[in-house]
Amino acid sequence: MSEEILVKKAIKGEQEAFLALLHLYEEALYRTAISYLKNEGDALEAVQEVTYRAYRSIKKVKQPAYFKTWLIRIMMNYCQDVLKKSRREVLEETILMKQGITEDFTFLEVEEALLNLSDYERELLHLKYFEDVKIKEIAAMWNTPEGTIKTRLHKALRALRAGFEEKGEVKRV
Amino acid sequence: MFEEEKRKLEQRRKSIGQIEVSKDKLHSAVQSGFEKAKKEQLLKRTKLLKRSSWSIVVAAILLVSFITSISVSPAFANKIASIPGMERIVDLIHQDRGLTAAVENDFYQPLNLSQEKNGITVTLDGVIADNKGMVIFYSVRTEDMDVSSLELKHLRLWSKANIKYSFEVMNSTLPLTPNLDDEIFSGSEHIEKVTNDKNLSWAIGLKNGEKIVTFTIPFTYEKMEVESKNIVVNKEVEIEGQHFTVKELIVDPIRTIVKIEENPNNTKKLLARPFDDLELMDEKGRKWSALPGNAYKPLPKSNIWVVPLKESFYFYDPKKLSLSFGKVAAMDKEEAHILIDTESEKIIDQPSRSIFSNLQVKDNHVSLTVKIDKDYDMNMVRFIKFIDANEKEFYIHYGGRIPHPYNYVTGSITISPGEVNIEFELPNKALSNFASPVRLELDFYPSWIEEDVKVDIKQ
Numbered sequence A: 001m002s003e004e005i006l007v008k009k010a011i012k013g014e015q016e017a018f019l020a021l022l023h024l025y026e027e028a029l030y031r032t033a034i035s036y037l038k039n040e041g042d043a044l045e046a047v048q049e050v051t052y053r054a055y056r057s058i059k060k061v062k063q064p065a066y067f068k069t070w071l072i073r074i075m076m077n078y079c080q081d082v083l084k085k086s087r088r089e090v091l092e093e094t095i096l097m098k099q100g101i102t103e104d105f106t107f108l109e110v111e112e113a114l115l116n117l118s119d120y121e122r123e124l125l126h127l128k129y130f131e132d133v134k135i136k137e138i139a140a141m142w143n144t145p146e147g148t149i150k151t152r153l154h155k156a157l158r159a160l161r162a163g164f165e166e167k168g169e170v171k172r173v
Numbered sequence B: 001m002f003e004e005e006k007r008k009l010e011q012r013r014k015s016i017g018q019i020e021v022s023k024d025k026l027h028s029a030v031q032s033g034f035e036k037a038k039k040e041q042l043l044k045r046t047k048l049l050k051r052s053s054w055s056i057v058v059a060a061i062l063l064v065s066f067i068t069s070i071s072v073s074p075a076f077a078n079k080i081a082s083i084p085g086m087e088r089i090v091d092l093i094h095q096d097r098g099l100t101a102a103v104e105n106d107f108y109q110p111l112n113l114s115q116e117k118n119g120i121t122v123t124l125d126g127v128i129a130d131n132k133g134m135v136i137f138y139s140v141r142t143e144d145m146d147v148s149s150l151e152l153k154h155l156r157l158w159s160k161a162n163i164k165y166s167f168e169v170m171n172s173t174l175p176l177t178p179n180l181d182d183e184i185f186s187g188s189e190h191i192e193k194v195t196n197d198k199n200l201s202w203a204i205g206l207k208n209g210e211k212i213v214t215f216t217i218p219f220t221y222e223k224m225e226v227e228s229k230n231i232v233v234n235k236e237v238e239i240e241g242q243h244f245t246v247k248e249l250i251v252d253p254i255r256t257i258v259k260i261e262e263n264p265n266n267t268k269k270l271l272a273r274p275f276d277d278l279e280l281m282d283e284k285g286r287k288w289s290a291l292p293g294n295a296y297k298p299l300p301k302s303n304i305w306v307v308p309l310k311e312s313f314y315f316y317d318p319k320k321l322s323l324s325f326g327k328v329a330a331m332d333k334e335e336a337h338i339l340i341d342t343e344s345e346k347i348i349d350q351p352s353r354s355i356f357s358n359l360q361v362k363d364n365h366v367s368l369t370v371k372i373d374k375d376y377d378m379n380m381v382r383f384i385k386f387i388d389a390n391e392k393e394f395y396i397h398y399g400g401r402i403p404h405p406y407n408y409v410t411g412s413i414t415i416s417p418g419e420v421n422i423e424f425e426l427p428n429k430a431l432s433n434f435a436s437p438v439r440l441e442l443d444f445y446p447s448w449i450e451e452d453v454k455v456d457i458k459q
Helices: A003-012 A015-037 A040-056 A064-085 A108-115 A119-129 A135-142 A146-168 B003-017 B023-042 B053-063 B074-082 B086-093 B097-104
Strands: B109-117 B120-129 B134-142 B150-159 B162-168 B185-191 B199-208 B211-220 B231-239 B242-251 B256-262 B268-270 B279-282 B287-289 B304-308 B321-324 B328-332 B337-341 B346-349 B356-362 B365-371 B385-387 B393-397 B408-416 B419-425 B438-441 B454-458
Touching: A003 A015, A003 A064, A015 A040, A015 A064, A015 B003, A015 B023, A040 A064, A040 B023, A064 A119, A064 A135, A108 A146, A108 B003, A108 B211, A119 A135, A119 A146, A119 B003, A135 A146, A146 B003, B086 B097, B086 B120, B086 B134, B086 B185, B097 B120, B109 B211, B120 B199, B120 B211, B134 B150, B134 B199, B150 B185, B162 B185, B231 B454, B242 B454, B346 B356
Parallel strands: B393 B408
Antiparallel strands: B109 B120, B120 B134, B134 B185, B150 B162, B150 B199, B199 B211, B231 B242, B242 B256, B256 B304, B268 B328, B279 B287, B279 B321, B321 B454, B337 B346, B337 B438, B356 B365, B365 B419, B385 B393, B385 B438, B408 B419
């Protein structure tokens, strides 16, 4: 069964179709969550919560073709909320460290620069450069001309570059 | 254009793509999210009130260290004069004898690393670090604006891509108040546990009008090459028939902790903030007291409590030390719970001195009032979880980070003077086999034990 048919059935309220779709995209959701939250436990909870939220608002899906992007956006919104709400605490070694993935590559620069972007800019960069969503699709989802999206994407990249450059200014006094 | 940025984003995507995923765990996360949504479809949800006072408590902790006056010993004066900006550091720590002694013993490492953005300069002044923790000193200067027009939003310590420590100011505001008479804001942050990584980054987020400006300062440092001066005690003490063992003191330059074991056969249960009155006194009458509200059990199921002291006596080498407990928050184990019948809306069992009333169950929402005398710290009033008739546990989630177990329900706490209203949701019977009555363990209650006993730590 094609994805689009599944989405249409899910919108009509067919629970099996909804579950099939979520299982199809659970890994993509998880990786988005990891990119924001950095540890397994939080990312799994995020997947749980996003499933819950998606089910509750499945009727609001307007473009079945963009269902995956719709899910990813719920996930990004959720993660941004969690990051804002997270309180004083010492975090455990993150999953990237545990699995030895960041040993040879320092993430810090990109991560801190991403934290400095607005939610919107970060969302845009994530959709384009993490999920490979086409500008055409982003434009359709936000009901915004493609040219405008391109301009904003450039602005977001410029903000990211500014984040890198600012880091270079650290000096001894 | 932006090839470098795109390359870095791509590299990041690949790294995250390499992370292994447990298919089973993912599958069940989707499943339980789905079940939660389905059962809620059956319920009519009423909006629960959110709690926001916690953030103010967090904010208050940071303000404690801002001081206005300064007193210096003559021997100390030279040291201060020799390091630029040292007066501000001394000003920050002069109420902490342990940190002052660490500075006197040359354990302060000046770093003086600065970053400037839009007329705001943040300086990582220096650190004091022992084998366990670290105290970070930083300052903020402004050119064309008043430093107090800025607000602190977050402080973070990074090791590579990982946040090792994070302090976030939530809904409240925390304006930067300049210390002394100058226009510089100085602050310090005590981090209990730091990794062995010597390459760290200190980040601070400041709110300037509507914008949040983040400063990130990479630095390296040395840990003090000193041994801990631990004192093994292993002495038993009895307070109103309850037995405790003072196990040992872990004494490091910037922190001293006392380890206390409670006897599992005790008839009383320790409540939240049990050892806030704990105090040590040496042969000269010098006192070191517990850091209130910071005692905790490193392993929830063990009987060992860790009680950090406000100041470390590492450099004081007391010849004799005796420990007194003061009031210890504890209540009878048999009474330390309440039992609620959610069907008849009755409190079946509660401590003999009743503080719980006004039980209501509507549309699967439980509401309960707690009344305690005005002197009690109402921030302690909360239930973490409950157990149903089948011994199944459900955690109560009051907002903020979602608890790790999936079996949680939503709750809320509303605090007013002398009275707290607790509300929480019941699990749906059809889906979770939930059965009344509900048992809630008490971690707060206006009950203490007290006896004038002293434990000689060092003789």
